[in-house]
Amino acid sequence: MSTMSGFRGQVTLDGPSGTGKSSVARSVASRLGAAYLDTGAMYRAATVAVLDAGVDPEDGEAVARVVAGARIEVGTAAGTERVEVDGTDVAERIRSAEVTRSVSAVSAVPAVRRRLVDQQRSLVAAADAVVVEGRDIGTVVLPDADVKVYLTAAPEARAERRALQLGISDPAEVAALAADLRRRDEYDSSRADSPLRPAADAVVVDSTDLDREGVVDRVVELALAAAGAREVGA
Numbered sequence: 622m623s624t625m626s627g628f629r630g631q632v633t634l635d636g637p638s639g640t641g642k643s644s645v646a647r648s649v650a651s652r653l654g655a656a657y658l659d660t661g662a663m664y665r666a667a668t669v670a671v672l673d674a675g676v677d678p679e680d681g682e683a684v685a686r687v688v689a690g691a692r693i694e695v696g697t698a699a700g701t702e703r704v705e706v707d708g709t710d711v712a713e714r715i716r717s718a719e720v721t722r723s724v725s726a727v728s729a730v731p732a733v734r735r736r737l738v739d740q741q742r743s744l745v746a747a748a749d750a751v752v753v754e755g756r757d758i759g760t761v762v763l764p765d766a767d768v769k770v771y772l773t774a775a776p777e778a779r780a781e782r783r784a785l786q787l788g789i790s791d792p793a794e795v796a797a798l799a800a801d802l803r804r805r806d807e808y809d810s811s812r813a814d815s816p817l818r819p820a821a822d823a824v825v826v827d828s829t830d831l832d833r834e835g836v837v838d839r840v841v842e843l844a845l846a847a848a849g850a851r852e853v854g855a
């Protein structure tokens with residue numbers, strides 16, 4: 622089955638927080654008529670399960686046990702935000718400050734990653750065309766993806782965007798948010814298992830001075846060029 626743009630294949634979007642991955646991935650998926658998978662939402666849902674079990678997010682063994690027993694479900698149809706843990710809708714809760722604080726520790730546990738990466742690959746296998754965003758999609762989850770994009774932006778721009786998105790204007794709260802972004806970048810980039818880094822064959826797109834539509838256009842262009850090149854080569 623071909624999509625409305627004729628695109629078939631996999632597009633990956635990785636990068637640190639606040640670079641625009643989620644918003645860009647959603648628009649690209651809708652422009653390409655592709656499915657959309659937010660893998661960060663899966664790690665956030667796992668974190669909800671850990672917090673609800675009353676387990677310390679830094680206790681790797683306990684975290685692995687809780688996540689092994691939790692049913693985590695996410696929607697992949699573009700436009701849906703379905704995220705459930707054991708049948709309960711957690712789409713709003715996963716964005717809470719409490720979850721954001723603990724998600725890096727939970728996602729650094731290798732058993733958690735193995736389980737969620739398996740699930741991510743099964744979800745992707747069910748789609749002809751898919752846009753997947755996260756931290757390790759181009760490097761680990763889908764190393765053979767057709768197009769890999771690594772989004773970056775200056776830390777100040779990222780913190781500003783997050784503040785705007787969350788409606789935060791108090792300077793002390795903005796500073797706390799910027800500090801949290803730095804802490805998470807550091808945690809996600811330095812963990813032993815699947816650290817945040819660009820794949821060797823990723824196209825690095827710096828969105829500091831590009832608006833959202835500019836980034837979307839660039840990624841759609843790359844996807845259609847890759848699909849065209851594949852057809853010519855076939």
Ligand SMILES: Nc1ncnc2c1ncn2[C@@H]1O[C@H](COP(=O)(O)OP(=O)(O)O)[C@@H](O)[C@H]1O
Pocket residue numbers: 636637638639640641642643644645782783785786828831832833834836
């Ligand atoms: N190029 C851009 N310029 C300005 N704001 C942007 C840009 N891309 C995304 N945004 C906005 O920044 C915020 C964070 O984007 P989001 O997609 O959630 O990033 P990420 O998924 O990488 O954390 C959102 O409010 C989004 O609309």
Ligand SMILES: Nc1ccn([C@H]2C[C@H](O)[C@@H](COP(=O)(O)OP(=O)(O)O)O2)c(=O)n1
Pocket residue numbers: 637638639643660661662664665724725728729754755756757758805809
């Ligand atoms: N593929 C992924 C996706 C997210 N993670 C982890 C690391 C991130 O700090 C958290 C949350 O990811 P998410 O994309 O929701 O975070 P932001 O929207 O960028 O703040 O999950 C991961 O380890 N691997």
